[in-house]
Amino acid sequence: MFHDMKSTPLSPSKGKAKERRNWQTGWWDFEPLAEQSRRPVEWSQSSVIFTAHPTQPLLTARHFSSSKQFTIPSPAPVASAPGSYEPPTVISVAPGDDWLFAYFPRRDGDGTGCLWKRGAQVDSWNVKESWSLAQGAGVVAASWLGTPREWVVSSTGASTRLPPRGPRTPVSSPTLILVTQDNRINVCFFRYYVPHLKIMSCSLTQPGITMEAQPNLGTDKGASSVRQCFRAAIGLAYNDTSILIATRSYILPPPMTNASQFDATHPTLPGEMPPDLLLEDESMGWECCGEELNINLCEVQLRFNGLQMSLYVEPLPPIVHAGASLVDLNFICTxxxxTEQPSLSPKMKKNSEQKGHTYLASAYLDFGDYASTPKSELVLHTITRQPPTINSNSNKSTWIYHKNAVRSFTPSVLTFVSPCSWLGEEGRNLVYAGIVDTFGTLRKPSLKRKEAIIGRIRALNLSDLTDNDLQPSPILSTLDRVGQDLPLNAAPSPNGALICTVSSSLWPVQTSIHTSPRPRASEDVSGLSIPPLAAALAAATFARKTASDITHALSLATTPISEVSDTLHHAINILENNQNGIPNSFILPFLGEAMVVYRHRATNVTDNKEKDLLTARWKIAHDICSLAACNRAFEDCQDGDTYDLDAVWQLIGLSTWVVSLTERIMRECVLSCDVRAHGTEPQPPSAGTSTPLNAPILLFLGHPFAFQNFGTALGHVTRYRAYLGSLSAKGEVAQIARDVLIDLVDSSGVDFAALGTLLVSLVQECQALDGDTCREALAACQPTPAMQPYLSNAVNKVAYSKVLNKPTLFIKPYDLVDGVGRSSIAPRKDKDKDVVSKGVLNGQVPSLTCLSCGGKSEVGVDVSLPGITSLRWRGWEKMWSLRCICGGSWTSIAT
Structure with missing residues (x-):
């Protein structure tokens, strides 16, 4: 009912008042920030955004940016009594993206914690373990140990792998840390080769040690009151095995004293007690109730002695008078x-490992008398460990707290804080702050403008919380909901290029994607030598994680296509410079990301000519990945000069695709040469020619990596045809297989053996191409102008050689048949083929869909396909159970 009062039009007598209206937020819009649990949101490394259902105890998920949505199966206690549970209040995804945790509070009893294990597809999650947590001991915060080391790329293009964070976990995976309302830490883990979950628990309010085999002692209860934690943060510093825990608690009133207790103290019943004695007893408990003003800190050590794990807890001095109405608490570790110290010996270097800075960011919201919008404040503390001195009687380290800065945002309101990571080393000293305005003016809506800016995401310097030079990112809201459903919680994307926010409304939940603050336009050219998106893409390739947030930014229509090619070119240069040559393990993932960019741009463009070119570019990137996978299949099924006959039909399917690709390349060579030729003799291209050799498919002749894979595939098909042709037919199936392959190769219009010999003569010229030119071509997925002289020579050699039978190459039998008969002999379309095996989808098992290229496959299904007896082929198929050949993730959701 409050929202009806927000938008008040101005007086019609004031000029263009009819075209403007004011909007204003109320304190009730920010009230969810002060609640004990906000709606959670997590963005996994496989680019799945996990959120809680607004009203039901369900975990919902959406893949970005394909918009595939699905629901995570609930654990048995929740599924059996959904009306008794509330939506999950804590969601946490392991950095390896193979484990998921959520906590479901119960309205009338103990809550439930659940661990899921991911399957081969991004939407395949199975309940691994669930356990109950007592009422009043629900989960407040969660974090994972044993995370892989991160990669960062600086603005100069130098790549660095950051040190490990937190303690080592040599015998457990996964290892999950939970902080609960009863001020306890719980370490949940699976020991290797042990199928059951183990939990170690220890109090955070007093020093203690818990061994792995020791039973949990339960919750701590005070004598006169109960401290219930409602905010917690878990800090894992670099090069530090300690775990820092920060908590803020409520002091709850003591439980009602029953009659028996009164009888033991006073001879009279409670109703007969003097009124002044009752008032004194109640005031002694209620005066101390409410939110604590201190932030309690604790140091936790997780150790392993070779036999069992142990948990050591040491409370630290609190941060006193930290402020009231705490709404957010975060550790930010840099x-x-x-810095190199060459003068130190290796032993001294190990003992003097430098550690980064550990910051504790706490946000506060003061509602005052609830007559106006609240006032927000962000406080930053530095937490430093001081090693024991020589003269000290104790060998324990001391911790020093220093308040770095305090930042007020009045009249705006701070709604969320998020760390910055995607700007490499430079971004580690920044923090993002979501700042929402409390009032504004809207102009008359137009067809082009359907959203209004209601705030900004600003980058703040960690040193003093001042604004950084990065361009703030606008927070947008639809015109009909302006000032309502504010973004109150946020999660960064896997590479930090985007930020996902969620509102607190019950229905519908407003989930929005915002860009992270970027360098200003003037700094992109002069201030930075490497575009931030290029550095982030290279870091994602090093870390073998998805780059969907980066490819999404490059796929937007507002990004010029020249900027896209330049960004991809910088990214592949970083891979080359940091690896002394790009290995295939980096080229193929890079091509997969480039394919996604050009595929999305081809979908959104309206010009048919541009759409055809972009489509050809992404398909060539996909073909290069497919060819590399085909070569791997031939190698896996090859034993010297022989091939696995149990996989004969599967290898014939791959050979059919290689032959089809070869025919397309040869036809392009003939057509390109015919356009350039004058008379009967081929001529080199002139300087100002209007028809350059820029067809993307010519990369198979122009780029060394594609050229090598193409030649290897031709050799496999040639040898496989000769091998099957030399076998004596021992049965009908063998006879058919041999005849099919021989007919396929011989009727293609290409002499494969002669073409392989011809390509050998071009190897040295192709490898002599400039390295930067080749990287530029791979980034653009088409030949560059610098390749024109070489490509002209290569195209002419192929087109005017005797390896081609042009009539057979251009005219196929099914082209001469009309009607129903043509469909039986014409090749099947790509949508009917398996994107991995290149065979026909038989439909006997449900196919999977690649979220990057849209291809379908049956080889990634857990159930083995019927009729396949080759163990070598099955091993090759197993490689693609988690990823498509283009590097995309699988989903079982139908397109």
Missing amino acids: PPPE
């Missing part, structure tokens, strides 16, 4: 600076 890596140590890259």
Whole structure:
């Protein structure tokens, strides 16, 4: 009912008042920030956004940016009594993206924690373990140990792998840390080769040690009151095995004293007690109730002695008078600076490992008398460990707290805080702050403008919380909901290029994607030598994680296509410079990301000519990945000069695709040469020719990596045809297989053996191409102008050689048949083929869909396909159970 009062039009007598209206938020819009649990949101490394259902105890998920949505199966206690549970209040995804945790509070009893294990597809999650948590001991915060080391790329293009964070976990995976309402830490883990979950628990309010085999002692209860934690943060510093826990608690009133207790103290019943004695007893408990003003800190050590794990807890001095109405608490850990000390010995270097800075950011919201919008404040503390001195009687380290800065945002309101990571080393000293305005003016809506800016995401310097030079990112809201459903919680994307926010409304939940603050336009050219998106893409390739947030930014229509090619070119240059040559393990993932960019741009463009070119570019990137996978299949099924006959039909399917690709390349060579030729003799291209050799498919002749894979595939098909042709037919099936392959190769219009010999003569010229030119071509997925002289020579050699039978190459039998008969002999379309095996989808098992290229496959299904007896082929198929050949993730959701 409050929202009806927000938008008040101005007086019609004031000029263009009819075209403007004011909007204003109320304190009730920010009230969810002060609640004990906000709606959670997590963005996994496989680019799945996990959120809680607004009203039901369900975990919902959406893949970005394909918009595939699905629901995570609930654990048995929740599924059996959904009306008794509330939506999950804590969601946490393991950095390896193979484990998921959520906590479901119960309205009338103990809550439930659940661990899921991911299957081969991004939407395949199975309940691994669930356990109950007592009422009043629900989960407040969660974090994972044993995370892989991160990669960062600086603005100069130098790549660095950051040090490990937190303690080592040599015998457990996964290892999950939970902080609960009863001020306890719980370490949940699976020991290797042990199928059951183990939990170690220890109090955070007093020093203690818990061994792995020791039973949990339960919750701590005070004598006169109960401290219930409602905010917690878990800090894992670089090069530090300690775990820092920060908590803020409520002091709850003591439980009602029953009659028996009164009888033991006073001879009279409670109703007969003097009124002044009752008032004194109640005031002694209620005066101390409410939110604590201190932030309690604790140091936790997780150790392993070779037999069992142990948990050591040591409370630290609190941060006193930290402020009231705490709404957010975050540890922000920065890596140590890259400084070399060559004069130190290896042992001294190990003992003097530098550690980064550990910051504690706490946000506060003061509602005052609830007559106006609240006032927000962000406080930053530095937490430093001081090693024991020589003269000290104790060998324990001391911790020093220093308040770095305090930042007020009045009249705006701070709604969320998020760390910055995607700007490499430079971004580690920044923090993002979501700042929402409390009032504004809207102009008359137009067809082009359907959203209004209601705030900004700003980058703040960690040193003093001042605004950084990065361009703030606008927070947008639809015109009909402006000032309502504010973004109150946020999660960064896997590479930090985007930020996902969720509102607190019951229905519908407003989930929005915002860009992270970027360098200003003037700094993109002069201030930075490497575009931030290029550095982030290279870091994602090093870390073998998805780059969907980066490809999404490059796929937008507002990004010029020249900027896209330039960004991809910088990214592949970083891979080359940091690896002394790009290995195939980096080229193929890079091509997969480039394919996604051009595929999305081809979908959104309206010009048919541009759409055809972009489509050809992404399909060639996909073909290069497919060819590399085909070569791997031939190698896996090859034993010297022989091939696995149990996989004969599967290898014939791959050979059919290689032959089809070869025919397309040869036809392009003939057509390109015919356009350039004058008379009967081929001529080199002139300087100002209007028809350059820029067809993307010519990369198979122009780029060394594609050229090598193409030649290897031709050799496999040639040898496989000769091998099957030399076998004596021992049965009908063998006879058919041999005849099919021989007919396929011989009727293609290409002499494969002669073409392989011809390509050998071009190897040295192709490898002599400039390295930067080749990287530029791979980034653009088409030949560059610098390749024109070489490509002209290569195209002419192929087109005017005797390896081609042009009539057979251009005219196929099914082209001469009309009607129903043509469909039986014409090749099947790509949508009917398996994107991995290149065979026909038989439909006997449900196919999977690649979220990057849209291809379908049956080889990634857990159930083995019927009729396949080759163990070598099955091993090759197993490689693609988690990823498509283009590097995309599988989903079982039908397109």
